[in-house]
Every structure is written in structure tokens, then in C-alpha cells.
Amino acid sequence: MAVGFPHTKLIARLRAIASLTDADAAQIEALPMKVQNLRDKHAIVREGEVPDQCCLLVDGFLYRHKNDSGGQRQILSWHVPGDIPDLYSLHLNPMDHNLSALGSAVVAFIPHAPLKIMLDRSPSLTHIFWRETLVDSSLFREWVISMGKHAGLTRIAHLLCEVLTRMRAVGLAHDGRFSFPASQVDIADATGMTPIHANRMIQQLRARKLLVWNGDRIEVADFDALKETASFEDSYLHLRDNPQLVVRPLASVQGGQLP
Amino acid sequence: MAVGFPHTKLIARLRAIASLTDADAAQIEALPMKVQNLRDKHAIVREGEVPDQCCLLVDGFLYRHKNDSGGQRQILSWHVPGDIPDLYSLHLNPMDHNLSALGSAVVAFIPHAPLKIMLDRSPSLTHIFWRETLVDSSLFREWVISMGKHAGLTRIAHLLCEVLTRMRAVGLAHDGRFSFPASQVDIADATGMTPIHANRMIQQLRARKLLVWNGDRIEVADFDALKETASFEDSYLHLRDNPQLVVRPLASVQGGQLP
DNA sequence: CGCGGTCTTGACAGACATCAATTTCAGTGG
DNA sequence: CCACTGAAATTGATGTCTGTCAAGACCGCG
Numbered sequence: 001m002a003v004g005f006p007h008t009k010l011i012a013r014l015r016a017i018a019s020l021t022d023a024d025a026a027q028i029e030a031l032p033m034k035v036q037n038l039r040d041k042h043a044i045v046r047e048g049e050v051p052d053q054c055c056l057l058v059d060g061f062l063y064r065h066k067n068d069s070g071g072q073r074q075i076l077s078w079h080v081p082g083d084i085p086d087l088y089s090l091h092l093n094p095m096d097h098n099l100s101a102l103g104s105a106v107v108a109f110i111p112h113a114p115l116k117i118m119l120d121r122s123p124s125l126t127h128i129f130w131r132e133t134l135v136d137s138s139l140f141r142e143w144v145i146s147m148g149k150h151a152g153l154t155r156i157a158h159l160l161c162e163v164l165t166r167m168r169a170v171g172l173a174h175d176g177r178f179s180f181p182a183s184q185v186d187i188a189d190a191t192g193m194t195p196i197h198a199n200r201m202i203q204q205l206r207a208r209k210l211l212v213w214n215g216d217r218i219e220v221a222d223f224d225a226l227k228e229t230a231s232f233e234d235s236y237l238h239l240r241d242n243p244q245l246v247v248r249p250l251a252s253v254q255g256g257q258l259p
Numbered sequence: 260m261a262v263g264f265p266h267t268k269l270i271a272r273l274r275a276i277a278s279l280t281d282a283d284a285a286q287i288e289a290l291p292m293k294v295q296n297l298r299d300k301h302a303i304v305r306e307g308e309v310p311d312q313c314c315l316l317v318d319g320f321l322y323r324h325k326n327d328s329g330g331q332r333q334i335l336s337w338h339v340p341g342d343i344p345d346l347y348s349l350h351l352n353p354m355d356h357n358l359s360a361l362g363s364a365v366v367a368f369i370p371h372a373p374l375k376i377m378l379d380r381s382p383s384l385t386h387i388f389w390r391e392t393l394v395d396s397s398l399f400r401e402w403v404i405s406m407g408k409h410a411g412l413t414r415i416a417h418l419l420c421e422v423l424t425r426m427r428a429v430g431l432a433h434d435g436r437f438s439f440p441a442s443q444v445d446i447a448d449a450t451g452m453t454p455i456h457a458n459r460m461i462q463q464l465r466a467r468k469l470l471v472w473n474g475d476r477i478e479v480a481d482f483d484a485l486k487e488t489a490s491f492e493d494s495y496l497h498l499r500d501n502p503q504l505v506v507r508p509l510a511s512v513q514g515g516q517l518p
Numbered sequence: 519c520g521c522g523g524t525c526t527t528g529a530c531a532g533a534c535a536t537c538a539a540t541t542t543c544a545g546t547g548g
Numbered sequence: 549c550c551a552c553t554g555a556a557a558t559t560g561a562t563g564t565c566t567g568t569c570a571a572g573a574c575c576g577c578g
Contacts, residue, residue, distance in 0.1 A: 066404055069490050074404045091386055092393040096495050097400060120382040127350055130389055133396065134351040140399035141356060145325055145333045147406035148451030151533070183556065192407030197534055199558065231328050236355050411566070442524065456566055458526065 006033045006058050006108035013082035013170065017135075017239065018128045027118050027125060033108040038101040040181070045086055050093045053109045057083050060105025061181065065189070066097040075190035077139060078102070078182075080166045088133050090115065103181030103216065135238045142236045147192050150231065153201045155191040157230035160211065164220055165234050176211075176220035205229075265292045265317050265367035272341035272429065276394075276498065277387045286377050286384060292367040297360040299440070304345055309352045312368045316342050319364025320440065324448070325356040334449035336398060337361070337441075339425045347392050349375065362440030362475065394497045401495045406451050409490065412460045414450040416489035419470065423479055424493050435470075435479035464488075 007029050014020050014028070035058065038044070045051050047066065055062075062079040076097060079085045085099055090112055101107075119126045139162075146158050163180055167173035182190075188198035205211055210226045212219040220226055227233075266288050273279050273287070294317065297303070304310050306325065314321075321338040335356060338344045344358055349371055360366075378385045398421075405417050422439055426432035441449075447457035464470055469485045471478040479485055486492075 064400075066400070068404060068408055072408050074407045076400050076403055088393045088396065091390040092397070092497060096397050096497070120385075123379040126379075126385060130392070131350040133389070133393060134347045137347065137392065137396040137399060138351070138355050140396060140403060141323075141325070141335050143403045144335055144399060144406060145327060147403060148333045148449075149327055149331050184558095185556080189407075194535055195556090196536085196558085199556095200534095203558085238351060238355070444524080453567055454524090455526085455568085458524095459566095462526085 006035055006056055007031065009058055009082060010056055010084075014128055016082075016169065018131070020128070021124065024122060024125050024128075027122060031110055031114055031118065033110050035106065035108045038105045038107060040101060040103050042101045042105075044099045044101065044107065045089070045095050046098050047095050049095050051086060051089045051095065051112075053111045054084050054089065054115060055086050055099070056108040056110060057081050057085065058106040058108050061102040062099060062105060062107075063102045063182075063186075063190075064097050064099050073189045074192070075186060076143075077136070078163055078166075078190075080163070080170055081172065082170050084110075084132065085136075087129060088136070090119075102186070131238075138236050138238060152191065152193050152197055153204055154230055155193070156187060156198065156201045157205060157210070157226050158232050159187065159191055160205075160218065160220065161223075161227055161230045161232035161234075162237070164218075164223070165232075165237060165239075169237075169239050176223055178218055179216050180218050181216035265294055265315055266290065268317055268341060269315055269343075273387055275341075275428065277390065279387070280383065283381060283384050283387075286381060290369055290373055290377065292369050294365065294367045297364045297366060299360060299362050301360045301364075303358045303360065303366065304348070304354050305357050306354050308354050310345060310348045310354065310371075312370045313343050313348065313374060314345050314358070315367040315369060316340050316344065317365040317367050320361035321358060321364060321366075322361045322441075322445075322449075323356050323358050332448045333451070334445060335402075336395070337422055337425075337449075339422070339429055340431065341429050343369075343391065344395075346388060347395070349378075361445070390497075397495050397497060411450065411452050411456055412463055413489055414452070415446060415457065415460045416464060416469070416485050417491050418446065418450055419464075419477065419479065420482075420486055420489045420491035420493075421496070423477075423482070424491075424496060424498075428496075428498050435482055437477055438475050439477050440475035 011020065011025050011028050033056065038060075044055055044062065057079050059081055062083070062085055064076040064079075064085060065073050066076060067073050077085070086095070089095060119129060142162075146155050150158065164173055164176065164178060167178045172178060184198050184202065185195045187202070188195040191198065193201075202213065205226075206213065208225070208229075210220065210222050210229070212221060270279065270284050270287050279287075292315065297319075303314055303321065316338050318340055321342070321344055323335040323338075323344060324332050325335060326332050336344070345354070348354060378388060401421075405414050409417065423432055423435065423437060426437045431437060443457050443461065444454045446461070447454040450457065452460075461472065464485075465472065467484070467488075469479065469481050469488070471480060
């Protein structure tokens with residue numbers, strides 16, 4: 001697995017979503033990072049632990065998950081290269097879920113201490129990193145909507161739209177094709193259904209010619225139709241940091257007195 | 260509705276979850292706040308807007324919600340006094356959901372500008388406010404689990420356990436009694452079911468003598484039993500900022516080379 | 519008093535879970 | 549080289565949770 005300098009990867013990612021001054025980039029360059037290869041299913045951090053480092057995903061996939069009392073696993077999010085899924089452990093402890101590798105992956109560990117020092121010095125970097133954790137939050141909200149309002153077929157379609165869109169954003173999907181080593185059990189645990197039902201829904205997506213899915217290769221044949229069945233809109237991913245100029249008046253002026 | 264000095268309210272809240280130096284408290288005291296009374300269902304910020312102020316809830320309830328393409332409303336979170344539900348708008352724009360009043364409420368608006376200046380100056384306050392947005396995130400994760408893994412009865416029980424626990428944390432619930440002006444339609448829209456089914460599940464909770472629910476008054480008669488049927492554990496609320504001393508070794512030392 | 523919102527109840531249908539078994543296929547060892 | 553193995557995918561039959569449709573009861577409000 002060819003892996004570039006992880007700092008470069010992180011800088012590219014941050015540049016894609018926000019403007020980064022040269023000084024900020026230099027700060028990032030100076031961060032200590034320890035690259036590591038992980039096997040499939042390797043647990044990076046577990047619920048209850050208090051990590052002292054963060055994990056930048058360089059290659060492959062990670063996923064967050066939590067096991068409820070009955071041993072049932074719920075997958076909470078997927079992560080693509082450039083993500084720092086446990087960035088939030090800088091400020092919130094202990095971990096309230098697990099972080100594991102989906103397939104083999106390459107990560108770079110960054111100790112908390114230098115990261116904290118860097119952020120304390122730079123409001124602009126704080127803004128960018130804080131924002132990353134907020135985008136994360138937005139994804140959870142969308143998952144709540146997906147689970148609350150949509151049927152099984154729609155949920156799986158939505159999941160695939162999200163992964164494809166995020167993979168495209170980091171240049172890892174071409175013509176709707178990307179790698180995704182999730183089993184149907186994983187899909188079921190992420191979308192809140194049984195593997196049997198997940199299987200039937202996936203077959204339906206295939207039958208409708210929306211995608212081809214062999215092993216860990218997915219090809220979305222008709223993205224527009226997939227988005228349609230997923231009722232997917234990518235705004236919640238906040239992929240571009242375009243502060244809209246449309247500042248509509250706040251509700252404040254309309255608020256009345258209580259009856 | 261008796262409302263104290265909103266700054267005091269915020270400081271008390273922050274002191275409850277983190278240690279706050281006197282200097283930090285003084286910074287908060289200096290923030291400009293504009294108190295306002297809101298009517299039931301009043302929309303504070305809407306999806307797509309780019310607010311230039313945050314909203315501290317002083318009294319009553321707020322809720323976040325999003326309407327999907329079919330006009331279906333999904334409620335994403337509830338907010339109790341002391342919360343700043345749109346704090347994240349400091350760093351993430353535009354809004355990807357709506358924020359409204361559940362019943363009549365009192366809020367205090369804080370302009371972004373002085374808040375940003377304050378946070379840029381104080382790493383400790385940045386830590387606390389950032390952390391608040393991360394706790395938020397943790398709640399969404401729990402909602403995903405609730406929706407993904409649990410049946411209707413459990414989901415409603417979970418919702419009630421969460422609200423009760425959060426109300427207790429801010430001193431607004433006594434002996435399991437608290438005010439909660441959500442209709443059964445609201446409950447249904449929050450838990451991903453129809454109002455009819457929500458009604459039946461609530462009746463079942465009543466029949467099991469777990470609670471009494473009249474209008475906007477709820478009395479949880481048997482919290483232990485309710486937690487049991489909800490499979491509720493409050494750790495995800497991160498109510499106490501107790502950095503555990505249990506720092507277990509990270510997975511880093513175990514990671515092997517790829518096959 | 520009539521109106522609309524909220525809560526409640528019943529009958530029926532559909533989505534999804536459960537249980538059970540079979541197929542496929544990559545990895546492994548004789 | 550090929551049988552063996554176990555994980556993953558697939559198929560079928562059946563039951564249950566939850567949605568849909570329809571209607572009635574309750575209640576605050578103009």
C-alpha cells in the first residue's frame with residue numbers, strides 16, 4: 001500500500017474544506033506523526049479508554065461502533081482517508097464508542113500534547129479542527145433522519161451515496177467506482193436492519209441497475225437514480241467551506257412577548 | 260416566568276460540567292446578551308440561514324428538527340435550560356436544520372463576534388465550549404443506536420430517561436417529576452414512528468406503572484424500571500467532566516504489519 | 519356552541535424479523 | 549490437485565412489529 005507523507009495528506013484535506021495559511025500549513029508539517037499499518041477489524045480505541053493521541057486515516061477505512069447491552073453492534077459512522085475520527089478525544093473523555101479498521105488500513109497517530117499546543121496558538125486552526133468535529137456531528141444528524149424516516153432500501157441507498165460522495169471528495173472514486181470492504185452484516189449493523197433484509201435490499205438495488213457490487217468493489221451505475229431512491233442531498237456533508245453571503249434576518253426581531 | 264441574569268445561568272451550567280477559573284467567569288460576565296421571550300413553535304433559526312448570534316436557553320425547551328423532501332419532520336434533539344443549541348453555528352454554516360421553541364421559552368442571544376474574540380483569547384474556554392458541541396455529538400450517536408437497535412417502546416422510554424436525566428442535571432426535576440410540553444406527535448417525530456404507535460407505546464408505559472403523563476407534566480414513577488426497558492445508561496451524556504485516571508494502553512503497540 | 523388540535527381505539531396491510539437451510543467461494547491442508 | 553472448512557451471501561416460509569386508514573372522544577378556545 002503506497003503511502004505518502006501523512007502531513008501532506010492532512011494539509012491537502014484541510015485545504016479542500018477551508019483556506020489554510022502557509023503559517024498554519026507549517027504548523028501542521030511540524031506535528032509528530034507515527035504511521036502504522038492495521039489489519040482488518042483492528043480496534044484502535046475502545047469505549048471507556050482515554051486516549052492520548054489522535055488517529056489520522058491515511059489509507060483504507062475506519063468505522064465507529066458501539067455494542068449495546070445485548071451485544072448488538074451499531075455502526076455509527078464510516079471514515080475515509082483524511083478523516084481524524086477520534087479528534088474529539090482531545091476534549092471529551094472517556095471514549096463513548098469504539099473505533100476500528102474496516103479492512104486493512106494505514107493510520108498516522110498524532111499525540112494530543114503537540115496538537116493542543118498548536119491549536120492553543122492558532123485560532124484559525126482551532127476553527128478548522130473544531131469545524132471538522134461539527135461536520136461529524138452533522139453526519140450523525142443525517143443518520144438519525146435516515147433511520148427515523150426512511151425504509152430499508154432508502155437507508156442503504158443513502159449510506160452508499162454518502163460513502164461515494166465522501167470518497168469522491170478525497171479523490172478516491174472515479175466514474176462511480178470505489179473500494180468499500182464492508183460485508184452485508186456491516187451494512188445491516190449500520191442501517192439498523194438484519195443482514196437478511198440488507199441482502200434483499202441490496203439485491204433490489206442491483207435489480208434496478210443502480211449499482212454493481214462485487215466483494216469490496218462497488219460501482220454506482222446510476223448515481224442520479226441512487227440519490228433519488230436515497231433522497232440524498234449532500235449539503236449535510238458541508239464539503240465546501242463557502243460562507244454563504246445570504247445572511248437572512250434572524251428570528252429575533254419577530255419574537256413576541258409570552259401570552 | 261421568572262428569569263435570572265442569564266450570565267449567571269450560563270456560568271452555573273459551565274461550572275457543573277467543567278472547572279471554570281474566575282478569569283473565565285469574568286469573561287462570560289462581560290458577554291453581551293439579549294433576553295427574549297418566545298412563543299410555542301417559534302423558529303429561532305432555520306435551515307439554510309447563516310446566523311450571526313448564538314442562543315442560550317434560559318427557560319423552557321428548544322428542539323432541533325429537519326424536514327425531509329416529503330415534508331416529514333424528524334426531531335433531532337431536545338434542549339434544556341443552560342444549553343446553547345446553535346453554538347456550532349460559530350464554525351459551521353449554513354444551518355443544516357431548524358431550531359424552534361417547544362412550548363414557550365426564554366432565550367438569551369449572544370452575538371458571534373464577542374464570543375469569537377473571547378474564545379480566541381482563552382484556550383480553557385475554547386476547551387469547554389468545544390466540549391459542549393462534542394457532548395451534543397454524543398447524543399446524536401446515542402439516538403442513532405436507539406433508532407437502529409431498539410423497538411418503539413424502548414425508544415420512547417429512552418427519550419424520557421434522557422430528558423429526565425438532563426433536567427435533573429440542571430436542577431429542574433424533582434422526584435422524577437418535570438415539565439415537558441411535547442405532544443405525542445412530537446414524540447413520534449423524534450423516535451421515528453407514527454403518532455398512533457407512539458400513543459400505544461406510551462399507554463403501555465403507563466400500564467406498566469412506569470410513569471404518569473398528563474399534559475406537559477411527567478412523573479417517572481419507577482426510574483429504574485424505565486431505565487431497564489430503555490436500556491439507558493447515562494454515560495453518553497458526559498455529565499461530569501471527570502478525566503478518568505484509567506489510561507489504558509492504546510492499540511498502537513499491537514498493530515502489526517499487513518499480511 | 520362550534521371548531522381544531524390532541525389523544526384514543528379498531529381493523530387491516532405491509533415492512534421487516536426470525537428461523538432454517540442452501541450455495542458460493544477463498545483459504546487450508548492432506 | 550482436490551476435499552475440507554468457515555465466512556459471507558442467498559433463498560424460502562412464517563410471524564410480529566409498525567404503518568395506514570378510519571372514526572370517535574376529549575378539551576381548550578373563540
